[in-house]
Amino acid sequence: xxxxxxxxxxxxxxxxxxxxxxxxxxxxxxxxxxxxxxxxxxxxxxxxxxxxxxxxxxxxxxxxxxxxxxxxxxxxxxxxxxxxxxxxxxxxxxxxxxxxxxxxxxxxxxxxxxxxxxxxxxxxxxxxxxxxxxxxxxxxxxxxxxxxxxxxxxxxxxxxxxxxxxxxxxxxxxxxxxxxxxxxxxxxxxxxx
Numbered sequence: 001x002x003x004x005x006x007x008x009x010x011x012x013x014x015x016x017x018x019x020x021x022x023x024x025x026x027x028x029x030x031x032x033x034x035x036x037x038x039x040x041x042x043x044x045x046x047x048x049x050x051x052x053x054x055x056x057x058x059x060x061x062x063x064x065x066x067x068x069x070x071x072x073x074x075x076x077x078x079x080x081x082x083x084x085x086x087x088x089x090x091x092x093x094x095x096x097x098x099x100x101x102x103x104x105x106x107x108x109x110x111x112x113x114x115x116x117x118x119x120x121x122x123x124x125x126x127x128x129x130x131x132x133x134x135x136x137x138x139x140x141x142x143x144x145x146x147x148x149x150x151x152x153x154x155x156x157x158x159x160x161x162x163x164x165x166x167x168x169x170x171x172x173x174x175x176x177x178x179x180x181x182x183x184x185x186x187x188x189x190x191x192x193x
Contacts, residue, residue: 001146001183006030006037009185012148013041017047017122022072023056023140023148024185026163028091028098028156029060049121050075050107054150055137058087062184065099077114080131083136111138128173132166145180154187 004011007026011034014021020043026034038044045067052075053061061084068074076084084103093099114127123169125142133151140148153161155171174182182190 001142001144002041002043003032003183004037004041004043006033007059009153010181010183011037011047011103012183013147014123014142015047016118019121020047020124021075021118021121021123022048022051022067024054024060024150025063025067027059028066028096031063031066034063045070045072048072052076052127052138052140053080054139054148054185055134056080056086057134057151058090060150061087061101062091062096062098065101066104068101069099074101074103074106075117076103077127077129077136078108078110079131080136080138081108083134086136095129095176125179129182130170130173132170139174141174141179143183144184145178147174147177147179147181148183150185152184152186154190155182159163 001012007030009024009026011025012023050073051064051067084101111127113128118125127138127140130137130139130152137150153167155179161167180192
């Protein structure tokens with residue numbers, strides 16, 4: 001796993017035995033910074049077979065359509081389909097050049113199908129729904145112990161959220177995989193020692 005930092009959102013590249021997966025991007029308009037960050041890591045766009053967003057807020061999916069134009073395929077979870085264009089109006093309002101994602105070009109799978117799909121890439125793990133942040137949020141849990149949770153509120157903050165059943169359920173799901181490291185989109189890595 002390689003962390004790629006080039007804006008406000010932590011982006012992660014996972015090299016599988018048969019293909020590479022990029023988890024999240026930053027805001028639209030950051031493609032130049034993305035290329036510079038890739039250069040420093042030794043990764044090229046051609047190494048990225050698929051890109052997935054943990055959710056479709058503008059700071060997580062802003063470069064997906066640009067990457068798709070370069071041949072990167074979008075991995076879309078079926079629960080995310082109805083949310084894929086939620087950020088389009090934000091980019092339009094902010095006058096940021098942006099091409100909406102063509103979901104007809106996406107590879108759409110369910111969370112239940114994700115283990116088999118990832119296995120074909122040589123990335124042992126599973127994608128799980130973690131809808132407490134937003135209805136389209138998902139987390140990627142790898143058998144290696146790495147877990148990518150996007151904007152999910154940290155486990156240690158559960159008590160502060162009182163009776164937030166969704167957040168408790170999301171963390172119960174994630175912790176059932178016994179992760180060793182949690183990677184957030186806007187926070188430092190958390191070791192689960």
